[in-house]
Amino acid sequence: xxxxxxxxxxxxxxxxxxxxxxxxxxxxxxxxxxxxxxxxxxxxxxxxxxxxxxxxxxxxxxxxxxxxxxxxxxxxxxxxxxxxxxxxxxxxxxxxxxxxxxxxxxxxxxxxxxxxxxxxxxxxxxxxxxxxxxxxxxxxxxxxxxxxxxxxxxxxxxxxxxxxxxxxxxxxxxxxxxxxxxxxxxxxxxxxxxxxxxxxxxxxxxxxxxxxxxxxxxxxxxxxxxxxxxxxxxxxxxxxxxxxxxxxxxxxxxxxxxxxxxxxxxxxxxxxxxxxxxxxxxxxxxxxxxxxxxxxxxxxxxxxxxxxxxxxxxxxxxxxxxxxxxxxxxxxxxxxxxxxxxxxxxxxxxxxxxxxxxxxxxxxxxxxxxxxxxxxxxxxxxxxxxxxxxxxxxxxxxxxxxxxxxxxxxxxxxxxxxxxxxxxxxxxxxxxxxxxxxxxxxxxxxxxxxxxxxxxxxxxxxxxxxxxxxxxxxxxxxxxxxxxxxxxxxxxxxxxxxxxxxxxxxxxxxxxxxxxxxxxxxxxxxxxxxxxxxxxxxxxxxxxxxxxxxxxxxxxxxxxxxxxxxxxxxxxxxxxxxxxxxxxxxxxxxxxxxxxxxxxxxxxxxxxxxxxxxxxxxxxxxxxxxxxxxxxxxxxxxxxxxxxxxxxxxxxxxxxxxxxxxxxxxxxxxxxxxxxxxxxxxxxxxxxxxxxxxxxxxxxxxxxxxxxxxxxxxxxxxxxxxxxxx
Numbered sequence: 001x002x003x004x005x006x007x008x009x010x011x012x013x014x015x016x017x018x019x020x021x022x023x024x025x026x027x028x029x030x031x032x033x034x035x036x037x038x039x040x041x042x043x044x045x046x047x048x049x050x051x052x053x054x055x056x057x058x059x060x061x062x063x064x065x066x067x068x069x070x071x072x073x074x075x076x077x078x079x080x081x082x083x084x085x086x087x088x089x090x091x092x093x094x095x096x097x098x099x100x101x102x103x104x105x106x107x108x109x110x111x112x113x114x115x116x117x118x119x120x121x122x123x124x125x126x127x128x129x130x131x132x133x134x135x136x137x138x139x140x141x142x143x144x145x146x147x148x149x150x151x152x153x154x155x156x157x158x159x160x161x162x163x164x165x166x167x168x169x170x171x172x173x174x175x176x177x178x179x180x181x182x183x184x185x186x187x188x189x190x191x192x193x194x195x196x197x198x199x200x201x202x203x204x205x206x207x208x209x210x211x212x213x214x215x216x217x218x219x220x221x222x223x224x225x226x227x228x229x230x231x232x233x234x235x236x237x238x239x240x241x242x243x244x245x246x247x248x249x250x251x252x253x254x255x256x257x258x259x260x261x262x263x264x265x266x267x268x269x270x271x272x273x274x275x276x277x278x279x280x281x282x283x284x285x286x287x288x289x290x291x292x293x294x295x296x297x298x299x300x301x302x303x304x305x306x307x308x309x310x311x312x313x314x315x316x317x318x319x320x321x322x323x324x325x326x327x328x329x330x331x332x333x334x335x336x337x338x339x340x341x342x343x344x345x346x347x348x349x350x351x352x353x354x355x356x357x358x359x360x361x362x363x364x365x366x367x368x369x370x371x372x373x374x375x376x377x378x379x380x381x382x383x384x385x386x387x388x389x390x391x392x393x394x395x396x397x398x399x400x401x402x403x404x405x406x407x408x409x410x411x412x413x414x415x416x417x418x419x420x421x422x423x424x425x426x427x428x429x430x431x432x433x434x435x436x437x438x439x440x441x442x443x444x445x446x447x448x449x450x451x452x453x454x455x456x457x458x459x460x461x462x463x464x465x466x467x468x469x470x471x472x473x474x475x476x477x478x479x480x481x482x483x484x485x486x487x488x489x490x491x492x493x494x495x496x497x498x499x500x501x502x503x504x505x506x507x508x509x510x511x512x513x514x515x516x517x518x519x520x521x522x523x524x525x526x527x528x529x530x531x532x533x534x535x536x537x538x539x540x541x542x543x544x545x546x547x548x549x550x551x552x553x554x555x556x557x558x559x560x561x562x563x564x565x566x567x568x569x570x571x572x573x574x575x576x577x578x579x580x581x582x583x584x585x586x587x588x589x590x591x592x593x594x595x596x597x598x599x600x601x602x603x604x605x606x607x608x609x610x611x612x613x614x615x616x617x618x619x620x621x622x623x624x625x626x627x628x629x630x631x632x633x634x635x636x637x638x639x640x641x642x643x644x645x646x647x648x649x650x651x652x653x654x655x656x657x658x659x660x661x662x663x664x665x666x667x668x669x670x671x672x673x674x675x676x677x678x679x680x681x682x683x684x685x686x687x688x689x690x691x692x693x694x695x696x697x698x699x700x701x702x703x704x705x706x707x708x709x710x711x712x713x714x715x716x717x718x719x720x721x722x723x724x725x726x
Contacts, residue, residue: 094165401433479525515552
């Protein structure tokens with residue numbers, strides 16, 4: 001039997017995991033569809049660069065954008081306008097060429113002085129020089145001139161080289177420099193001298209300044225960087241392209257900005273968005289499975305979470321339709337506050353951080369906006385207190401606005417931003433906080449009506465003591481009504497102590513015993529001397545006592561109470577045993593407990609599935625017992641509270657509630673303090689210790705719900721304590 005139960009539990013757990021992962025994939029696909037595709041566009045046009053437009057195209061709305069195409073063209077033009085940069089004049093090159101010319105003439109001197117070689121041989125020697133090209137006529141002239149004529153020609157060549165090589169000569173200017181060298185030949189020269197000078201001097205002229213590619217590139221980059229981004233504005237109704245006008249790249253860019261251009265599906269981008277969305281949902285789902293045991297089985301809460309994620313993703317996708325600064329209006333803080341109240345602050349913090357990263361990457365592509373969204377949302381979630389009051393949301397919205405403004409100043413302060421533009425951004429941040437608070441209140445109405453979820457506004461309405469159901473409880477079962485009010489006070493104080501949802505606890509306590517109004521006289525707090533249980537068998541008594549849970553759930557459905565309130569009705573006794581009637585049944589069998597069917601005396605549960613339900617369970621038992629026993633000393637109160645808590649812990653009644661031992665300890669202290677104020681515990685006087693140890697209590701009436709208890713203080717009989725806890 002146990003093996004079958006274990007297998008069933010494992011199968012159920014596997015099924016839950018399967019549902020959660022299917023949910024994760026579905027939500028991720030939905031986010032991808034929203035973020036990766038343009039779902040809403042005014043119209044689609046098809047144009048091709050270089051071809052004429054087939055019809056007039058008009059801007060559907062006013063839009064300001066930074067044109068990357070025009071900016072890049074302007075930067076290219078600025079770079080092209082920068083001339084080539086050259087190295088400075090290198091006179092060493094001129095000296096080198098002058099020395100080379102002198103060495104050449106020294107060789108020519110040697111050839112001229114050679115008496116062994118004939119004319120033809122000398123010409124061959126001169127034409128063999130590698131540094132210059134000497135034709136046959138110039139060689140003959142060099143050999144035929146006398147020494148004086150030769151010296152004049154040589155000096156003329158050297159002077160020309162010295163003069164010309166002192167000027168900047170680029171590679172592109174070499175021919176002009178060589179032509180200038182020929183023209184500098186003196187008019188006093190003979191024909192032979194002129195041929196030698198004009199034939200040799202230009203050959204020693206070479207470039208002496210060179211292109212500096214690195215400097216040129218730097219200057220061009222500086223010129224391009226100095227060009228400011230070109231911002232273009234088109235106005236609604238403005239003709240962008242006329243029929244027959246040739247389309248250029250800037251036109252295509254504008255059409256794309258306006259969402260009019262038919263674009264090819266970029267599968268890489270889609271896959272990137274899908275992976276980002278899937279990663280975000282995996283983190284959220286893992287957190288849900290690990291840390292949301294209270295509501296993780298309720299598919300409506302999962303559906304609500306997915307719907308909220310889709311809705312806010314859609315809002316983010318639609319925002320860039322206007323000016324880019326409209327992204328600063330994105331109200332992620334509203335999502336954070338909604339999640340904080342509907343779920344809890346921990347889930348809200350995780351989802352806010354994940355959504356800020358996802359939307360900052362896929363929509364805004366901006367680190368500034370990612371931090372902007374996260375800062376406002378996290379501050380709103382972490383500072384939202386006393387959520388049952390409407391002004392609490394506006395306080396959180398103001399804190400979110402402070403976070404928005406801080407991020408804007410931090411990122412924009414170092415930029416060359418005009419004062420008016422900066423003030424405009426700051427105004428957007430402040431307005432975003434107020435907008436988020438307003439959207440949160442609207443969201444409560446929507447979530448409550450669409451997903452039948454418990455919202456703060458619903459709790460405010462249900463907490464009114466003039467609610468028809470509470471008025472009916474007061475009329476038909478006044479003792480139970482008073483008991484519920486006392487439980488609410490006791491539980492609310494404990495909820496505040498452990499930072500649980502105190503409003504939910506108070507309202508849940510108001511309605512937890514509404515089922516008793518169907519049979520009010522069978523419950524102790526409504527009896528006036530006569531106890532109808534004395535006239536019926538214990539099985540029937542237990543059935544009536546236990547049925548108040550089912551009756552309460554039926555009334556809750558009839559009055560359309562939210563699910564979270566119905567949970568208090570179903571869970572406030574857990575799986576406790578109605579021990580008073582169980583013992584009575586055992587007594588009727590002569591003490592043979594095996595002849596008594598214990599299941600008929602045990603509440604059907606379930607055990608508390610939330611911290612709040614656990615608080616009400618303990619508060620209910622403590623209030624009923626303290627009303628019956630009326631402890632009037634601090635020690636008696638402490639012992640009563642500790643006994644009840646320890647008993648529930650031993651029975652495992654709080655195992656699924658999410659309450660920690662630290663929570664229970666703080667609740668214990670809160671219960672004790674509240675009871676001490678209620679029963680007016682005073683300073684002890686001499687002799688009180690003896691009274692406390694030896695006091696006995698008179699016969700007490702039965703309370704609201706019988707259950708098992710450990711032995712109470714020595715002064716209280718088991719029978720009395722059992723009755724006080726029914």
